[in-house]
Amino acid sequence: MNNEPKKPAEKVIEIENLHVAFGDNEVLKGVDLSLYRGENLVVLGRSGTGKSVLIKVLVGLLKPDTGRVVVLGQDVVASDTTELDKLRLKVGFSFQNSALYDSMTVRENLEFPLVRNVRNLSRAEINRAVEEALDDVGLKQAINQVPSELSGGQRKRIGIARTLMLKPEIMLYDEPTAGLDPITCTDINNLINDVQERRGASAIIITHDLTCAKEVGDRVAMLFDGQFQREGTFDEVFATDDKRVQQFYHYNFTE
Amino acid sequence: MSPPSPTTPRPVLTPRLDKMLVALYEVTRFVGRFFREVLLPPYEGREIIRQCYEVGVRSLPLISLTGFITGIVFTNQSRPSLAQFGATSWLPSLVSIALVRAIGPLVTALIAAGRVGSNIGAELSSMRVTEQIDAMEVSATKPFKFLVSTRVLATTFMIPVLTMYAISVGLLGAFLNVNSNEATSFRSFISEVFNTITFLDIFSSLAKSVVFGFTIGMVGCYQGYNSSKGTEGVGKAANAAVVTSMFLVFIEELFSLQIVSAIRSF
Ligand SMILES: Nc1ncnc2c1ncn2[C@@H]1O[C@H](COP(=O)(O)OP(=O)(O)OP(=O)(O)O)[C@@H](O)[C@H]1O
Ligand SMILES: [Mg+2]
Numbered sequence: 001m002n003n004e005p006k007k008p009a010e011k012v013i014e015i016e017n018l019h020v021a022f023g024d025n026e027v028l029k030g031v032d033l034s035l036y037r038g039e040n041l042v043v044l045g046r047s048g049t050g051k052s053v054l055i056k057v058l059v060g061l062l063k064p065d066t067g068r069v070v071v072l073g074q075d076v077v078a079s080d081t082t083e084l085d086k087l088r089l090k091v092g093f094s095f096q097n098s099a100l101y102d103s104m105t106v107r108e109n110l111e112f113p114l115v116r117n118v119r120n121l122s123r124a125e126i127n128r129a130v131e132e133a134l135d136d137v138g139l140k141q142a143i144n145q146v147p148s149e150l151s152g153g154q155r156k157r158i159g160i161a162r163t164l165m166l167k168p169e170i171m172l173y174d175e176p177t178a179g180l181d182p183i184t185c186t187d188i189n190n191l192i193n194d195v196q197e198r199r200g201a202s203a204i205i206i207t208h209d210l211t212c213a214k215e216v217g218d219r220v221a222m223l224f225d226g227q228f229q230r231e232g233t234f235d236e237v238f239a240t241d242d243k244r245v246q247q248f249y250h251y252n253f254t255e
Numbered sequence: 256m257s258p259p260s261p262t263t264p265r266p267v268l269t270p271r272l273d274k275m276l277v278a279l280y281e282v283t284r285f286v287g288r289f290f291r292e293v294l295l296p297p298y299e300g301r302e303i304i305r306q307c308y309e310v311g312v313r314s315l316p317l318i319s320l321t322g323f324i325t326g327i328v329f330t331n332q333s334r335p336s337l338a339q340f341g342a343t344s345w346l347p348s349l350v351s352i353a354l355v356r357a358i359g360p361l362v363t364a365l366i367a368a369g370r371v372g373s374n375i376g377a378e379l380s381s382m383r384v385t386e387q388i389d390a391m392e393v394s395a396t397k398p399f400k401f402l403v404s405t406r407v408l409a410t411t412f413m414i415p416v417l418t419m420y421a422i423s424v425g426l427l428g429a430f431l432n433v434n435s436n437e438a439t440s441f442r443s444f445i446s447e448v449f450n451t452i453t454f455l456d457i458f459s460s461l462a463k464s465v466v467f468g469f470t471i472g473m474v475g476c477y478q479g480y481n482s483s484k485g486t487e488g489v490g491k492a493a494n495a496a497v498v499t500s501m502f503l504v505f506i507e508e509l510f511s512l513q514i515v516s517a518i519r520s521f
Contacts, residue, residue, distance in 0.1 A: 059393045061389055061392060085395040088392075089394075091393070095386050097386060099386040099390035101391075102382075103378075113394035116394075117395055163394075
């Protein structure tokens with residue numbers, strides 16, 4: 001029974017030879033990357049290397065110049081709006097700057113994706129989902145506040161909570177711990193791991209925070225000059241003499 | 256229906272003319288998208304009502320004041336010319352024609368362009384800049400429908416309502432002025448007014464303000480929804496919304512003048 005070969009993990013995201021340029025500014029120059037089901041993949045890279053651009057391409061916010069992008073078996077580039085919207089229900093996107101809806105309270109922010117996508121929910125069901133998501137990020141008390149009354153870190157957590165409302169299969173976190181204190185960082189790391197374990201979700205986590213990378217990442221990929229140049233477990237990626245890679249490490253971990 | 260190809264058209268004419276044609280094409284597509292999406296469910300009833308309330312409440316004080324004062328001033332300034340012919344009894348009909356045919360719709364549209372148009376432009380633009388529209392997009396919540404369709408419907412519906420209100424307030428101002436100068440009674444003022452104004456006057460005034468309302472909502476939304484990134488984009492969008500919609504309102508006013516005189520001469 002046990003000697004069956006292990007089934008290769010299913011790819012939920014497949015990117016091949018992706019090129020994105022803005023005018024003369026070539027940002028991604030032939031990116032290849034796969035995300036496997038149930039995996040947390042950490043993406044590292046210097047500011048401005050196109051990490052945010054990469055995940056925006058995955059949800060169809062930006063159109064690539066060339067390249068193949070397949071998410072959950074669906075070709076993103078060839079999809080029309082209706083097909084994209086269907087896919088987007090299964091992919092959670094947490095924005096780098098939170099992107100909370102300023103004119104709505106925290107409760108309304110969280111409800112918004114739910115009530116607009118799932119018909120015939122009762123008030124009680126909606127309330128339960130909202131409270132559950134707020135509980136996940138430890139901000140139950142903020143439910144009736146508006147975004148302008150929240151701190152940057154709180155906004156970030158509400159943004160993540162909003163993304164979790166639709167229980168996505170794939171989560172894309174854009175710098176989830178940036179600007180947070182160490183204790184909240186730990187909470188967020190635990191949340192990311194929790195989402196992976198409880199829901200079996202796969203995730204791409206963009207971060208500059210190597211503690212976060214170490215805590216949540218099953219695999220780490222490093223973006224340099226528009227391509228993924230190092231990939232592997234955390235320890236594998238940093239076992240190199242490459243100066244650029246070492247600088248990343250030392251800034252985070254040297255006393 | 257497939258999404259538009261990402262490649263921008265190759266320069267055909269001069270770059271400047273090209274840019275204008277591209278802009279024209281973009282606007283046409285935006286307006287087309289409005290008509291396509293507004294007919295599909297969900298109909299966003301709640302949000303439309305909220306926007307109608309916003310449009311109405313936001314401009315009401317200013318329109319009340321402007322309408323009322325315009326009524327008084329216009330009546331007062333017209334009096335000397337009529338007095339030369341001993342025809343001050345014509346004041347009510349003169350003023351009501353001016354208010355219904357021209358001043359009411361125009362003043363309302365200009366005020367709404369300033370108050371509502373700039374507000375829509377700034378609001379949508381800041382949502383664009385802070386990626387709130389993108390956030391709606393990636394959660395499959397159809398931001399165009401929720402943000403644009405509702406606002407355009409609200410201005411298209413509310414500006415005619417506000418126009419009728421502005422005309423009424425203007426007539427009130429005119430009445431107070433003739434009442435204190437010529438001691439005209441309210442009853443004779445009203446009957447003068449309704450003897451003068453025809454169905455065509457009211458109808459064309461309403462039709463015109465529907466067009467004005469649509470223009471103001473559409474221009475504000477277009478400027479805001481497509482605004483450039485960065486905070487200076489917000490100011491630019493608000494500004495462009497006002498300038499462009501005022502310009503278009505005047506052009507439309509000229510057109511409607513031609514059309515209505517053509518109908519009258521029938
Ligand atoms: N919509 C856009 N229009 C033009 N250029 C853009 C656009 N979005 C991103 N860029 C450019 O793409 C490059 C990469 O941007 P991106 O936001 O992906 O960086 P990043 O890797 O996420 O950096 P950070 O770590 O600071 O968030 C930048 O040079 C930026 O100027
Ligand atoms: Mg980024």
